Amino acid sequence: MRNNGDEKVIKENTNIALDNSHITKKGALSICNVTKIYDPEGVHVIALEDCSLDIKAGEFVAVVGPSGCGKTTLLNIIAGFDSLTHGEIYLDNELLAAPGVKPKPGPDRVVVFQHGALFPWKTVLDNVIYGPVIQKKMSRDEAIEIARDKLSRLGLKEIENVYPGQLSSGMQRRVEIVRALINNPLVLLLDEPFRGMDSVTKSASHEALLELYDIFHKTIYFITHDLEEAIFLSDTVVVMTTRPGKIRMTIKVDLPRPRDYRMLSTPRFLELKETAKDAVHEEALKAFQRGERELA
């Protein structure tokens, strides 16, 4: 029953995406029937099965699901770190990934990594200007000017000559997001950037990310385990099933922007959370039980 309902939602989304396709705003991702099979030593592991998802330009999509459901696999395929087995991915109607197409990472799809990947041997400022300088899009001085502007907007200006090892994880992640945004990417891919943070740091980081999103309005693919975080931040929440990873449900979040932490207790927020909770919980339980079976 529920499955049918979900499919309808997906279809509706597809229609909306098609209707808006003439708009010139860039960064629309179209993921069509993507399947990924890992084959280590002849054991087929289906990481993703027939996933279709349309992400509009400038949309904030949060993907939730149990560990090992293929959220990160999909991110790696979009980022160009990994190939896919079936299906296609289009970025602004241009073929990005398909079987036989060599995966290629690039500054149009920048990833912010789970444990952070600021270069510990470069200062904050050198980290931030790294992208535009090596792509020769800007001179070093231009890049520094823009980087300083962006850093100061997030209250990070006084740490520009510090090495990342000295920063708290919240600050590191914010610097990393700035390092991604300075490249003016079409899509920002965030792989559980706020995992393992204490709740205060986490909510400060949420605010910082939302602020950046309201300014730059990039397409965002955001992976998380935390349903509340997903709803609070995103326009669309995608719930994935446990392995093989499929898209179980997409939920439109119609909370107004700019978002505010007070919305966490509004009836609409709780209603949305209620809708997704059962599905997420069920998948987590399935993953848990399967995990137990595998261990037994």
Add this chain to the structure above:
Amino acid sequence: MNIYFVLPLFVILSFIFFIFYRQQKRLAHYSGISTLSQIKKTLTSQRFWLVILGFVLTIGFWYAAVYWLPFDAFHRLPGPDEVVIEWLSRDPYYGISIYTKEYYVHILYSTYRATVSFLLATILGVPFGLLMGWSRRFYEYSFPLVEMIRPIPPLAWVPLSILMLPGVEPAVIFVTFLVAFFVTTLNTLLGVQSIDQAYFRAALCLGASSKEILYDVVIPGSLPYIFTGLQISMGAAWFSLVAGEMIAAQYGLGYLIWQGYSLVKYPTIIIGMVTLGFIGYGSSAVIRYVGKRLMAWREQELGGLGVTYEE
């Protein structure tokens, strides 16, 4: 007991004090303690006295074993006082002391050989290791070979290197180089392999070419391991150098030690050994210093400053 027993103790004590004092000073630099209280702190710290106790016990045991304990084997050895008297004598009985020219000629020869071997090993070993870590294909070619040649002990190379190379001097350097080379190469390789995959991916995302990845990820990322490797390689260089000098050289501390044995000049052996200890410590310290200079980021990360930026 005479001045010769007290003097070396004093030298060793002040040496240890100096090391501890420098550590204190580095900490104090960030907390703003005065020089006088730094000296006081050093002198009252338990670790300082434990280290000194260790030295005193070792030298005391040596003295006791040679003069008092009923072990015949030890009675043939010179006691610490005899060594120190010889070492500091203006007119040494066995010909080597801090006042003789030969002592420094031996030190210079050994240092020169060790330095040349070490530099050669670094210049060739670091790029070799980087290449092995950077290129899968090169790794497949070279790793099994390296792993097969590496376990051959340095002394086994001596005959072949004398045959291959013109003269004894290059042969000794070659043997020393070889050992240091493998240590440097493998540590560099380990350094590259230890770099988190996320840094490579981040660099690719930001548009880095493979050349830029080499300069901006592979080299800085493996630097901590490279410098650990260089310290070990310096130690290994001294180790095989002395072995090489014993067999095939005319000068050098290894030669001095071996000659002391053949000509029954036992205090000279100990003088050579202790000198090696000091020089070895010094060369490691130089490498550590250079490493720290090159890796300011790591110094800060490891809490050298004791400062972190919070919200």
